[in-house]
Amino acid sequence: MLDKAIFFFFAGVAILSAGLMVTRRNAIHSAVFLITTLLATAGIFLQLRAEFIFIAQIILYVGGIMVLFIFVIMLVRLDVALHQIQFSRQKWVALFVTLALAAEVGVMLWSSRKVPGQGFLLPNAVPAAKLLPNTEELAGRLFDGYLLPFEIASVLLLVAMVGAVVMAKKRT
Amino acid sequence: MHPNLHALLVFLQTWWVELVSGVVIVAVVPLIAGYLVLMERKLMADMQARLGPMRVGPHGLLQPIADAVKLLIKEDIIPDNADKLVFWLAPVVSMTAALTAMGAIAFGPTFQVARDINVGLLFVIGVSSLGLFGIVLGGWASNSHYSIMGALRSTAQLVSYETAAGLALVSGLLLAGTLNIRAIVDAQQHLGVWFVFLAPVAFFIYVVASIAETNRAPFDLPEAESELVAGYMTEYSGFRWALYFLGEYANMIVVGAVAATLFLGGWLRPFPNVRWMNWLDALPALSTAAVGVYCVWRAGKQPARVQTWFMWGVALACFAGALILGVPLLMAPLKFLVPGLHGAFWFLLKISAYIYLFMWLRFTLPRYRFDQLMHLGWYILIPLAIVNVLAVGVAMILETEYGWNRWLAMIATTIITLAAALFLMRLNDKREAAASSAAPPPEEASTEDSYAG
Numbered sequence: 001m002l003d004k005a006i007f008f009f010f011a012g013v014a015i016l017s018a019g020l021m022v023t024r025r026n027a028i029h030s031a032v033f034l035i036t037t038l039l040a041t042a043g044i045f046l047q048l049r050a051e052f053i054f055i056a057q058i059i060l061y062v063g064g065i066m067v068l069f070i071f072v073i074m075l076v077r078l079d080v081a082l083h084q085i086q087f088s089r090q091k092w093v094a095l096f097v098t099l100a101l102a103a104e105v106g107v108m109l110w111s112s113r114k115v116p117g118q119g120f121l122l123p124n125a126v127p128a129a130k131l132l133p134n135t136e137e138l139a140g141r142l143f144d145g146y147l148l149p150f151e152i153a154s155v156l157l158l159v160a161m162v163g164a165v166v167m168a169k170k171r172t
Numbered sequence: 173m174h175p176n177l178h179a180l181l182v183f184l185q186t187w188w189v190e191l192v193s194g195v196v197i198v199a200v201v202p203l204i205a206g207y208l209v210l211m212e213r214k215l216m217a218d219m220q221a222r223l224g225p226m227r228v229g230p231h232g233l234l235q236p237i238a239d240a241v242k243l244l245i246k247e248d249i250i251p252d253n254a255d256k257l258v259f260w261l262a263p264v265v266s267m268t269a270a271l272t273a274m275g276a277i278a279f280g281p282t283f284q285v286a287r288d289i290n291v292g293l294l295f296v297i298g299v300s301s302l303g304l305f306g307i308v309l310g311g312w313a314s315n316s317h318y319s320i321m322g323a324l325r326s327t328a329q330l331v332s333y334e335t336a337a338g339l340a341l342v343s344g345l346l347l348a349g350t351l352n353i354r355a356i357v358d359a360q361q362h363l364g365v366w367f368v369f370l371a372p373v374a375f376f377i378y379v380v381a382s383i384a385e386t387n388r389a390p391f392d393l394p395e396a397e398s399e400l401v402a403g404y405m406t407e408y409s410g411f412r413w414a415l416y417f418l419g420e421y422a423n424m425i426v427v428g429a430v431a432a433t434l435f436l437g438g439w440l441r442p443f444p445n446v447r448w449m450n451w452l453d454a455l456p457a458l459s460t461a462a463v464g465v466y467c468v469w470r471a472g473k474q475p476a477r478v479q480t481w482f483m484w485g486v487a488l489a490c491f492a493g494a495l496i497l498g499v500p501l502l503m504a505p506l507k508f509l510v511p512g513l514h515g516a517f518w519f520l521l522k523i524s525a526y527i528y529l530f531m532w533l534r535f536t537l538p539r540y541r542f543d544q545l546m547h548l549g550w551y552i553l554i555p556l557a558i559v560n561v562l563a564v565g566v567a568m569i570l571e572t573e574y575g576w577n578r579w580l581a582m583i584a585t586t587i588i589t590l591a592a593a594l595f596l597m598r599l600n601d602k603r604e605a606a607a608s609s610a611a612p613p614p615e616e617a618s619t620e621d622s623y624a625g
Binding site: 002028029032035051052054055058059062063064066067068070071074075135 | 179183257261294301305309320324
């Protein structure tokens, strides 16, 4: 009962603020609503007892990426941007992709409604005592089972970082 | 009974301890913040050979209450061109983040709101870093140049120094081997040594970075009054301004608590495992009683009758505290209270010492220039923190795999880290010398810096 209430609260907040994020004209307001969405999603992670992913979401997405987003938005002259006509030409593509995604989610929900041991919307809660500490579990998987993909991803990030530094450097 | 009512009762029955602890934190932290301000003013006065607030209550002891009342009844001004919603939201975010982070901190072995968070320390750091949004959004919403400059500076500063602080914490966490706050303190008790002695460089980096994170002098660039009026809170007044202030002081308590937990042994008393040091258990009660005796001595010297009475009241409160701390030690049936009470005492003492260090530095050091701040963060602290993480890792491998003495391994790697620090500082000096000889005079150069005021 309480679990469901908490889930629907977070889910509702996430969807509502995602909608507001798309529709606001003011970029800072959009960013604030995006933060709310991310925090609500983090709440759902926490409810699933994925503590590490919950806190990684908060530290990386909310505390890191969104701060940089807002940093950049503040440097833009918003009052000018507000009065300009937004010319995004991907309207129809976006509509198509959204519909396709909605259909996918719908099919998935519909087909899983009678799988035993799985609820219609919520998976059955895992008893807390059986969970291993998240961080250790994740680190074990990452550095034992998936070391090569992990290293490839980190090399990719390193390349991106070096690229950014090179591009930002003053040309003398 | 109605099922919903029943569910509510079950909920309350399960969680009442946590709920009450949360309410206690929300109720007490503003009071503590107020008295921290008083302590800061008194310390500043002392270091500048003044008396500080003396009028409201004996020795200004009621000054925080008077300040709070003044701030509450002040006119609440919102600038015409401000973004009302964000302007309203920002101080609340600032304060909420700091108070939420406090929920996971263990004030002693028994007082902790969120007990079983396995990622406890990360939770505290992550949530308290959300307070940055309060500063950034407030600065933007005020629609003023000073505010937005302060907000921009604070973003750049916090993003830079959070990296260094995080890496410094990693060094400590390597020693603890867990993120759970209780387990970190237990690890220090098990090893019999505070981590500050095993990783002194990490502690130093964390101290510097946490000063920058809480926007305190000498790194208070976001609110540098000689350059930016009041930085991001220029347009705030009255209670909203008070919320920012509360958030800032609550944040100081949070970083102090993190440092105390990870580096200073949490709620453990000094030498927790040494039997002949057990007399230290009497210290909380004795020191509280000593404060009481001092208040009695001062009571006779107050200028007015009311103030004498008030001083007696304070003295009585101190004696009551001494009794609460001391009696469980002597009476066997109350022994179960000792760990909680004394743990809280030592933990709060360590946080206070940490905050005292902050204030001391504030009155001692002049403010950094913004480019100096950035250079310190990116050229010295972050590389040094990375070297330190590697060094601590190497020391642990030397100890566990090659059977070195722990202290030998730690001292050797600390010396290597310090050598790296010297090297980094030499490099930075050289870079600065090259820049100042190549660039036009510094006054002109600084006006081109987009972050400078």
